[in-house]
Amino acid sequence: MRQERKADFLASLAQRRRTLAKGWYKYSRNPLSVLGLVVLVLIGLAAALAPHITPYPAQAGAYTDFQNAGKPPSFEHFFGTDRIGRDVFTRVVFGYRFSLLLGIVVLGLGVAPGVVLGLIAGYHRGTWVEAVIMRTTDVFLAVPPLVLALAITAMLTPNLLNEMFAIALLWWPWYCRLVFAVSSSLRSQFFVREAELSGASEAHILFREMLPNCLAPILTKMTLDMGIVILLGASLSFIGLGAQPPTPCLGTMVADGAKRLPGEWWGTIFPALAIVIVILAFNLVGDGLRDVFAVEEV
Amino acid sequence: MPESILSVEHLKKHFPTKQGLVRAIDDITFSVAPGDTLGLVGESGSGKTTTAQCVVGMYPPTSGEIRFKEEQIGTAFKRRPKYVKGDLRIVFQDPGSSLNPKRTIKQILSIPLKVHHIGTQHDRLARMKELLNMVELPADEYLYKYPQAIGGGEKQMVALARALATNPSFVLLDEPTSALDVSVQGKIINLLIRLQRELNLTYLFITHDLSLMRNVSSRVAIMYLGKLCEIAPTVEFFERPIHPYTKMLLSSIPVVSDAEEALKPRKAISKGEIPSPVNIPPGCSFHSRCLARNGRCAEDDPAMVEVAEGHFVRCHAALESELSGHGPA
Numbered sequence: 001m002r003q004e005r006k007a008d009f010l011a012s013l014a015q016r017r018r019t020l021a022k023g024w025y026k027y028s029r030n031p032l033s034v035l036g037l038v039v040l041v042l043i044g045l046a047a048a049l050a051p052h053i054t055p056y057p058a059q060a061g062a063y064t065d066f067q068n069a070g071k072p073p074s075f076e077h078f079f080g081t082d083r084i085g086r087d088v089f090t091r092v093v094f095g096y097r098f099s100l101l102l103g104i105v106v107l108g109l110g111v112a113p114g115v116v117l118g119l120i121a122g123y124h125r126g127t128w129v130e131a132v133i134m135r136t137t138d139v140f141l142a143v144p145p146l147v148l149a150l151a152i153t154a155m156l157t158p159n160l161l162n163e164m165f166a167i168a169l170l171w172w173p174w175y176c177r178l179v180f181a182v183s184s185s186l187r188s189q190f191f192v193r194e195a196e197l198s199g200a201s202e203a204h205i206l207f208r209e210m211l212p213n214c215l216a217p218i219l220t221k222m223t224l225d226m227g228i229v230i231l232l233g234a235s236l237s238f239i240g241l242g243a244q245p246p247t248p249c250l251g252t253m254v255a256d257g258a259k260r261l262p263g264e265w266w267g268t269i270f271p272a273l274a275i276v277i278v279i280l281a282f283n284l285v286g287d288g289l290r291d292v293f294a295v296e297e298v
Numbered sequence: 299m300p301e302s303i304l305s306v307e308h309l310k311k312h313f314p315t316k317q318g319l320v321r322a323i324d325d326i327t328f329s330v331a332p333g334d335t336l337g338l339v340g341e342s343g344s345g346k347t348t349t350a351q352c353v354v355g356m357y358p359p360t361s362g363e364i365r366f367k368e369e370q371i372g373t374a375f376k377r378r379p380k381y382v383k384g385d386l387r388i389v390f391q392d393p394g395s396s397l398n399p400k401r402t403i404k405q406i407l408s409i410p411l412k413v414h415h416i417g418t419q420h421d422r423l424a425r426m427k428e429l430l431n432m433v434e435l436p437a438d439e440y441l442y443k444y445p446q447a448i449g450g451g452e453k454q455m456v457a458l459a460r461a462l463a464t465n466p467s468f469v470l471l472d473e474p475t476s477a478l479d480v481s482v483q484g485k486i487i488n489l490l491i492r493l494q495r496e497l498n499l500t501y502l503f504i505t506h507d508l509s510l511m512r513n514v515s516s517r518v519a520i521m522y523l524g525k526l527c528e529i530a531p532t533v534e535f536f537e538r539p540i541h542p543y544t545k546m547l548l549s550s551i552p553v554v555s556d557a558e559e560a561l562k563p564r565k566a567i568s569k570g571e572i573p574s575p576v577n578i579p580p581g582c583s584f585h586s587r588c589l590a591r592n593g594r595c596a597e598d599d600p601a602m603v604e605v606a607e608g609h610f611v612r613c614h615a616a617l618e619s620e621l622s623g624h625g626p627a
Contacts, residue, residue: 008423008441015402015442190396197354197375198410198464199383208409212400 026292033288039281047096054090062246070264080266082257088266092274094248099278102164102233103226109168114175115218119206121176122183134180140173146235153241160243163236167229178221182214216293223286227279234275250275302329303468303500304353304386309362309372311345311352318576322348324524325362327602330517332467335494335501337515337532339508339547341572345524346504347391350472353502354388366468384414384464391473393453397445403430403456404441410463429459433489451482455489462493468500476505487514509551512536517608520544523575523583526602530609536561540611542590582614590615 028034051057055076059065065085073080079088121133140148152166186192186209195205236242237251245252250271257267311323322345330336340346352359355375364372366386371378390396397406407426411417417425427437433455445453454474461469471490475483491514494501503515511518512532519529520543528541539545550568553559570587573579579586585595594614602612611617 004423005420011438011442012402012404019444190390190392191398193356194388194390194396194460195409197356197383197388199375199380199413200409201413204409204413208401209398213398215400 023292027288030288030291032284033291036281036284036288039277040285043096043278043281044100046093047100050093050097054087054093056087056090057094059086059090060094060248070260072264073266079270080264082253082267083260083264088253088270091248091253092250092271095250095253095271095274096278098160098243098247098249099230099233099275102160102167103229105164106167106171106229106233107222107225109164110171111175111218111222114172115179115211115214116206117172118176118179119183119210119214121180122185122187123202123206123210125184125187130180130184133176137173137176137180140170141177143170145170146232149232149236150239150241153236158241158244160247160249163233163242166236167232171225171229174225175218175221178217179214182217183210186210186213220286220290220293223282223289227282230275230282231279301331303332303367304502305329305363305365306349306353307363307365309349309352309364310360311348311357312360315576320575321524321578322575323352323359324578326521326524326526328519328526328529330468330500330502332500333494333498334517335503335515337511337518338502338504338521339506339511339518340521341506343523343572343575344521345575346506346521347472348524349521350388350470350502350504354386354470355383380414384410385466386468386470387461387464387466388470388472389454389457389461389474392477393450393457394445394477396457397453399445402442402444403448406445406456407441407460407463410460414464416464425463429463430456432462432493433459435459449482450478451486454478454482454486458486458489458493462497465497466499468502471501471503473505474503475510476507490514508547520547523572523578525583526610526612527584528609528611528613530606534606534609538609540605540609540616541613542588542616543584546587546589582612584613588615590619592618 046053050060054060063084063086065081067085068077068081069083069085071077071081077087077089079092082088082091117133117137121130124130148170149166152169153162156162156165192205192209195209200209233242234249234251234254237249238255240252240255242251243249245256253271254268254275257264257271261268306329307327309323309326310321313320313322324345326349328336338346338349348357351357353364355371355373355378358374359372362372363370366382369379369382371382371386375383404426407429408422411422411425416422426441430437430440435452435455440448440452440456445456448456458474474490475486478486487510490501493499501515503511505511515532517529517531518535520527520541522543527543528535528539530539535544536548539548546568549562551562553562569589573583573586579596581594581596581598582588582591582600585591588595590613592615600612600614600617602610603617604610605617
């Protein structure tokens, strides 16, 4: 009895490993996607270990050293120093912490309700439930995102938390739309019908039957959206509605440094490049994921 | 009449559409005895699949009654008692769409067991293996595969195993072989016949393949435009068909040898196509294509009449000639 159970566990594990290996094979055929993944892992590690690997961790936040202010890039300061003498490299690495946190929190807050609502609307296609959910979604989608985020953050106190909240609030409708499109077509598939007829609960049908078939577009969109969320967060910070100084935030750094262009270019160019690189990396990973799922569909 | 496990009385299912009311099922009555196989045969659009879907509860009927083991189940599946959902199961036509592509066969088979609280977690593993063995698939190999990794016939076997998981007494087979290769059709049919014997199952077998019915079913019902034309025990159905539509269908079965040709009724020419169910001809719905029609056919709709034990026909012309041929019944 016990042995049988063990054999069952091992066989399930082997199947899972085969699926993963197949996925990785498809992903790794695109070298750019692999590069994107490597860059992301490096950025993630750097952000997580920021206090230990940056040369001047004390200079990330409130710190002034006017003697070293406005120094160009050198061996001591890879990216130079800003107008009050802080090491730009240190601040960029710390800035990634907030950017990644913003992306993760926003997508976490936005995707979950969007997906659940989309599944419910898709399952109840053609009823008042669908009408209520999808029309509400339409209302949110009718307002331009940046304007809505501006309005919300301006109304509340501008800080990182409210910035996350504002962006999350305008992110869920996209996922609701996306998942609704997939789930409403799954609704008439016979495996969903079969589950219904055998008496399975609605929760089972939504999360065990329909959700696994929606995961491919959700994951792909999430990686592509990470870049957009980070950019939107940087834009809000740039106009002063995001994280406030002295918090090291890439958008704020770009805005600050821009006042001293073109002379002290390093204060702006390096944080801006950091934003570009992380967005690019996320997009490359998103493309790779799309390949993994796209081939599987055929 | 023997007692029936499923009886359908005056069942109607109408769908309102932009073109008008589609009368997919228009007043049909039949019953199935325990252990029997009723073959429901008809052209595309005759309403046979809708009948299956009403019986299994995918749609609530417009009117009429469906009784299963004396239980009134003429409602949508949500209002049905749970044990009926386990006791009355369906196998769909397309196994590609009836198995979730993202779940392993083990996960697929475990749903009905979990829903109906059959066994503990460990019993279930043994039960799933037993089910796969029942449908002649090597359990240890197939349990962990995904549906896309196996062939069409194998998928249909898994779908059948899933239907049998709850130990049903009645299985609806909605064209279970028409989406499959000819090479595996025979295998599935033999499997169905063996399982019926071993597990004492009752089948409602829906198909458009009449020649299949001769081997599989104990009774055959012919459906045309949402109505039944003729119901008869299989032997009688093939040897003494009465309805002109039945004759037309039987004579259109392709055969190879002269000996087989001799078994078929005298050549009845097939003409025309099935009319749209939105615009059903008045009177007998078949009169526009019928070779035996007379004046009454276009005006009043004939009623179902029992001409012999268990042999029902719904046709003016056939009944008149039948009466004159056999004397007063």
